[in-house]
Amino acid sequence: xxxxxxxxxxxxxxxxxxxxxxxxxxxxxxxxxxxxxxxxxxxxxxxxxxxxxxxxxxxxxxxxxxxxxxxxxxxxxxxxxxxxxxxxxxxxxxxxxxxxxxxxxxxxxxxxxxxx
Amino acid sequence: xxxxxxxxxxxxxxxxxxxxxxxxxxxxxxxxxxxxxxxxxxxxxxxxxxxxxxxxxxxxxxxxxxxxxxxxxxxxxxxxxxxxxxxxxxxxxxxxxxxxxxxxxxxxxxxx
Numbered sequence: 001x002x003x004x005x006x007x008x009x010x011x012x013x014x015x016x017x018x019x020x021x022x023x024x025x026x027x028x029x030x031x032x033x034x035x036x037x038x039x040x041x042x043x044x045x046x047x048x049x050x051x052x053x054x055x056x057x058x059x060x061x062x063x064x065x066x067x068x069x070x071x072x073x074x075x076x077x078x079x080x081x082x083x084x085x086x087x088x089x090x091x092x093x094x095x096x097x098x099x100x101x102x103x104x105x106x107x108x109x110x111x112x113x114x115x116x
Numbered sequence: 117x118x119x120x121x122x123x124x125x126x127x128x129x130x131x132x133x134x135x136x137x138x139x140x141x142x143x144x145x146x147x148x149x150x151x152x153x154x155x156x157x158x159x160x161x162x163x164x165x166x167x168x169x170x171x172x173x174x175x176x177x178x179x180x181x182x183x184x185x186x187x188x189x190x191x192x193x194x195x196x197x198x199x200x201x202x203x204x205x206x207x208x209x210x211x212x213x214x215x216x217x218x219x220x221x222x223x224x225x226x227x228x
Contacts, residue, residue, distance in 0.1 A: 107159040
């Protein structure tokens with residue numbers, strides 16, 4: 001149990017386009033999901049906390065108008081990188097909070113974004 | 117906010133030896149400490165976690181120790197194998213799991 005999926009796994013796009021990444025909890029409901037960004041050989045940096053039915057909360061330094069987050073249901077959160085530029089190229093990973101006996105965060109497989 | 121520091125950044129051991137990775141945290145309110153293993157280009161996988169009401173937890177070759185007073189926790193891998201080679205991240209969180217703060221990672225290389 002506790003499977004989290006992400007789609008797409010790879011995205012290559014032109015500068016100026018918007019890219020939407022989906023994060024789904026497949027076998028549990030997640031009222032809270034998280035979006036991370038990871039540069040090569042670096043740690044995971046929390047970008048924002050996505051709360052079902054309410055606005056996301058962003059970490060300091062993360063532009064909320066550039067990284068739009070929507071948590072429309074208990075199993076789906078989306079991250080839209082608007083007007084992407086080459087510096088937005090990164091590995092984006094989501095995680096979903098699962099409560100209960102083995103409460104923790106479960107990570108998606110990540111989405112590699114390359115902006116040309 | 118929470119600040120998690122992790123050492124060493126790289127660690128090379130011979131197969132069969134033990135490996136120890138250490139993390140410190142700054143926020144005394146943190147009480148959940150997971151460890152993740154990440155292979156290149158893949159998702160972080162939870163390998164063990166500990167809550168602040170215990171000082172040590174063991175799962176086969178992997179153990180984690182926690183010293184709340186000193187605000188540090190460590191990952192111990194015994195009888196290392198080449199497939200243990202990966203990047204390991206520690207993290208700290210408060211009880212409401214609102215945020216995970218990650219360490220900078222340790223690249224473990226187990227030489228056969």
